[in-house]
Amino acid sequence: MPVLDLMSGFIVELRNAGLPVSLTENLDAMEAVKVIPIEDRDAFKYALGATLVKNNAHWKVFETIFEVYFSLRGPEYAITQDGQPDDFWREMQEQMDQVKGQGEGKGSGGGMDSLTPEEINAMLMRALMSGDQAMMRALAKQSVQRFAGMEPGRPVGGTYYLYRTLRNLDLENMLQKLMDANRESSQQDLTSLEERLEKDEFESRIEQFKQEVESEIRRRLVADRGAEAMAKTLRKPLPEDVEFMHASRDEMQSLKKALYPLTRKLAARLARKRRHGRKGPLDFRNTVRHSLSYGGVPADPKFRYPRPAKPELMVVADISGSVAAFARFTLMFVYAIQNQFSKVRSFVFIDGIDEVTKYFKSTEDIGEAINRVNTEADVVWVDGHSDYGHAFEVFWERYGRDINSKTTVLLLGDARNNYHAAQSWVVKEIAKRARHVYWLNPEPKSYWNTGDSIVGEYGAHTDGVFECRNLRQLEGFVENLT
Amino acid sequence: MKPRFNDVATVRSGLKNVNYLADDGIAGVVFLADRLGKPVLIEGPAGTGKTQLAKSVAELTGARLIRLQCYEGLDESKALYEWNYKKQLLRIQADKNSDSWSEIHDDIFSSEFLLARPLLEAITSEEPVVLLIDEVDRVELETEALLLEILSEYQVSIPELGTITAKQIPLVFLTSNNTRELSEALKRRCLYLHVDYPDLEREKEIVLNKVPDISENLADQIARIVRSIRQLDLKKAPSVSETLDWARTLMLLGIETIDAQEAKETLHILLKYQTDIAKAAKELSVTK
Numbered sequence: 001m002p003v004l005d006l007m008s009g010f011i012v013e014l015r016n017a018g019l020p021v022s023l024t025e026n027l028d029a030m031e032a033v034k035v036i037p038i039e040d041r042d043a044f045k046y047a048l049g050a051t052l053v054k055n056n057a058h059w060k061v062f063e064t065i066f067e068v069y070f071s072l073r074g075p076e077y078a079i080t081q082d083g084q085p086d087d088f089w090r091e092m093q094e095q096m097d098q099v100k101g102q103g104e105g106k107g108s109g110g111g112m113d114s115l116t117p118e119e120i121n122a123m124l125m126r127a128l129m130s131g132d133q134a135m136m137r138a139l140a141k142q143s144v145q146r147f148a149g150m151e152p153g154r155p156v157g158g159t160y161y162l163y164r165t166l167r168n169l170d171l172e173n174m175l176q177k178l179m180d181a182n183r184e185s186s187q188q189d190l191t192s193l194e195e196r197l198e199k200d201e202f203e204s205r206i207e208q209f210k211q212e213v214e215s216e217i218r219r220r221l222v223a224d225r226g227a228e229a230m231a232k233t234l235r236k237p238l239p240e241d242v243e244f245m246h247a248s249r250d251e252m253q254s255l256k257k258a259l260y261p262l263t264r265k266l267a268a269r270l271a272r273k274r275r276h277g278r279k280g281p282l283d284f285r286n287t288v289r290h291s292l293s294y295g296g297v298p299a300d301p302k303f304r305y306p307r308p309a310k311p312e313l314m315v316v317a318d319i320s321g322s323v324a325a326f327a328r329f330t331l332m333f334v335y336a337i338q339n340q341f342s343k344v345r346s347f348v349f350i351d352g353i354d355e356v357t358k359y360f361k362s363t364e365d366i367g368e369a370i371n372r373v374n375t376e377a378d379v380v381w382v383d384g385h386s387d388y389g390h391a392f393e394v395f396w397e398r399y400g401r402d403i404n405s406k407t408t409v410l411l412l413g414d415a416r417n418n419y420h421a422a423q424s425w426v427v428k429e430i431a432k433r434a435r436h437v438y439w440l441n442p443e444p445k446s447y448w449n450t451g452d453s454i455v456g457e458y459g460a461h462t463d464g465v466f467e468c469r470n471l472r473q474l475e476g477f478v479e480n481l482t
Numbered sequence: 483m484k485p486r487f488n489d490v491a492t493v494r495s496g497l498k499n500v501n502y503l504a505d506d507g508i509a510g511v512v513f514l515a516d517r518l519g520k521p522v523l524i525e526g527p528a529g530t531g532k533t534q535l536a537k538s539v540a541e542l543t544g545a546r547l548i549r550l551q552c553y554e555g556l557d558e559s560k561a562l563y564e565w566n567y568k569k570q571l572l573r574i575q576a577d578k579n580s581d582s583w584s585e586i587h588d589d590i591f592s593s594e595f596l597l598a599r600p601l602l603e604a605i606t607s608e609e610p611v612v613l614l615i616d617e618v619d620r621v622e623l624e625t626e627a628l629l630l631e632i633l634s635e636y637q638v639s640i641p642e643l644g645t646i647t648a649k650q651i652p653l654v655f656l657t658s659n660n661t662r663e664l665s666e667a668l669k670r671r672c673l674y675l676h677v678d679y680p681d682l683e684r685e686k687e688i689v690l691n692k693v694p695d696i697s698e699n700l701a702d703q704i705a706r707i708v709r710s711i712r713q714l715d716l717k718k719a720p721s722v723s724e725t726l727d728w729a730r731t732l733m734l735l736g737i738e739t740i741d742a743q744e745a746k747e748t749l750h751i752l753l754k755y756q757t758d759i760a761k762a763a764k765e766l767s768v769t770k
């Protein structure tokens with residue numbers, strides 16, 4: 001297919017995946033492909049990236065779609081029952097045979113069919129050991145052909161094939177085997193530092209090999225099903241749109257990665273906003289300078305800006321099961337920008353409640369503090385099922401008097417109260433004393449007040465209930481808060 | 483205008499000749515910037531060679547580097563141009579009685595009274611120029627608007643004087659340490675380049691190129707240790723400049739191969755936070 005036709009499908013898919021590609025950017029990309037040949041795949045990819053992706057958090061999604069639309073194509077990627085060894089492989093074989101010497105019983109030209117899985121495994125180990133890139137790539141290709149068991153038209157996802165391939169290669173134990181072999185082959189004992197470095201090196205090679213296998217599978221699936229269908233199966237939410245309540249482990253990782261740049265930006269924005277919030281006294285010099293355009297008349301007075309006070313924050317979070325991840329991210333978020341508040345106190349509950357501020361005070365490491373919150377906080381009263389009513393009552397009894405007209409209180413949770421007594425009077429009392437009370441709910445709005453959710457009953461006393469399913473919404477809320 | 487580079491490979495090797503180690507992405511985007519005549523917005527963590535890239539491209543192309551260092555509060559009068567108002571006042575006072583106001587007005591708003599700041603200077607320059615707008619994320623969102631005309635049209639409009647258009651299209655680089663989201667308008671006008679920490683090979687090359695007399699072996703070890711440290715969950719990962727500082731320190735101490743003890747004792751050069759240092763020290767001495 002000509003490049004320009006591929007391009008239009010490609011850009012449609014980027015937009016489907018949520019990337020904000022404007023018309024100008026689309027046109028720039030079209031210009032870019034005119035000056036960079038598609039054969040130079042890396043340069044081609046970066047050229048498209050430079051014109052179409054203006055946010056690094058979106059790069060991974062871009063890369064996947066790029067691979068689907070511009071992966072190498074050709075008959076050699078067709079899924080066939082009996083994989084024919086290609087020329088590259090045959091050459092490789094011959095070289096290997098020469099290196100091995102003739103005595104091992106495998107004549108040249110035997111191709112992959114004559115190799116046992118153990119032999120392939122041994123070759124892979126050697127390639128990983130020496131970091132031989134070309135060999136690793138060739139082996140990835142052959143392993144897929146041989147072990148993935150791909151069948152044309154079969155509607156299974158790439159992960160299944162990946163799993164089959166890697167299992168056949170026994171890749172799980174590869175790291176250990178490499179480390180052992182390395183230890184044996186080195187003359188003197190490795191220091192622990194050296195071992196550590198070797199391990200990281202091997203891990204990175206194994207990871208690289210895995211990615212080769214994955215790409216190979218993807219190329220074949222694209223050849224079989226077409227780019228559009230393939231892109232659709234691979235479509236994943238952008239990090240900022242991943243739902244807290246349903247994030248997989250990988251997604252959690254990418255969420256965590258996205259969190260800190262976000263908070264850094266937010267903090268800078270807030271600091272700036274604070275400085276420019278209100279008008280202050282006249283800035284004389286600035287006014288005079290601008291007066292020149294009016295023939296020396298100070299027609300456009302300029303002002304200096306005072307700093308408005310920072311709010312005090314109390315976060316009260318349900319950390320039971322399904323909403324735990326949400327609580328964790330919100331706490332991380334709040335503590336990452338704690339300089340924006342004059343004071344932050346945090347409380348966590350399930351059916352009992354505990355103050356956890358001290359964990360965040362005793363370390364600079366927010367991650368570590370969160371771990372302590374999860375393991376050490378005393379949050380179970382009776383049975384470890386959320387009881388908002390009881391938790392709120394105890395909160396009010398113990399800490400209610402600390403709330404004053406400078407305090408903003410954030411209540412976090414899905415308000416699924418397991419049909420316990422609501423005790424919503426507590427929220428009402430909090431609202432009377434505090435500057436603001438807000439409720440953040442990680443559930444989609446359509447689930448609110450269904451089943452045992454009583455967020456409406458609590459929410460009635462607050463200054464607002466906000467849906468906070470993902471980072472994007474959380475960031476938006478916090479920005480308006482300060 | 484004649485293209486500055488033949489292909490991506492030339493950019494890469496050219497940069498290497500001036501001691502800048504680029505990867506495919508960096509070289510590709512520089513090439514594209516020249517061909518499409520578009521500015522490049524470079525984002526990434528601090529100390530990863532964003533500013534250096536602009537400087538090195540200037541050196542490579544034999545162009546003059548004009549740098550606008552951004553800061554909070556930067557305004558038109560520091561970025562674009564300013565009327566020399568003292569001189570204007572003198573002129574007004576000198577001629578108070580003789581000339582009509584409109585005559586004076588025309589006179590004091592002529593180029594004689596104009597002070598060119600970096601952006602205007604880059605536009606009006608006769609010789610080839612690389613314009614570096616450094617750390618653009620530090621200016622207020624509203625100030626970004628000052629840049630838009632230059633970035634898309636390569637021109638500056640001065641109400642009293644008219645529009646000044648560039649004599650030649652300069653290569654323009656904007657850098658950002660990502661402390662805030664830049665406006666869509668600005669991003670749309672630029673090619674985007676994210677510069678991250680270099681991979682092992684490239685970092686080793688950088689060390690070899692930038693630290694005189696360092697051995698291949700030591701450079702390799704440094705790059706490996708830094709890679710391992712970056713994999714930890716840190717408040718602030720070591721940047722390339724910190725890698726270089728560390729390499730220089732190790733050279734000064736006369737260290738040829740690093741052992742765990744020496745690594746630990748010099749970690750404060752690589753890492754800035756006490757918690758990060760403690761974490762890395764613990765990791766580096768583990769046995770398995």
Ligand SMILES: Nc1ncnc2c1ncn2[C@@H]1O[C@H](COP(=O)(O)OP(=O)(O)O)[C@@H](O)[C@H]1O
Nearest residue numbers: 501502503528529530531532533534688722723
């Ligand atoms: N790719 C590279 N090649 C050569 N030197 C580099 C490279 N990347 C970073 N450096 C060096 O690292 C240091 C920091 O680079 P700098 O451009 O100031 O970082 P940034 O602008 O991204 O904060 C400089 O001394 C620079 O020379």
Ligand SMILES: [Mg+2]
Nearest residue numbers: 532533534657
């Ligand atoms: Mg810089």
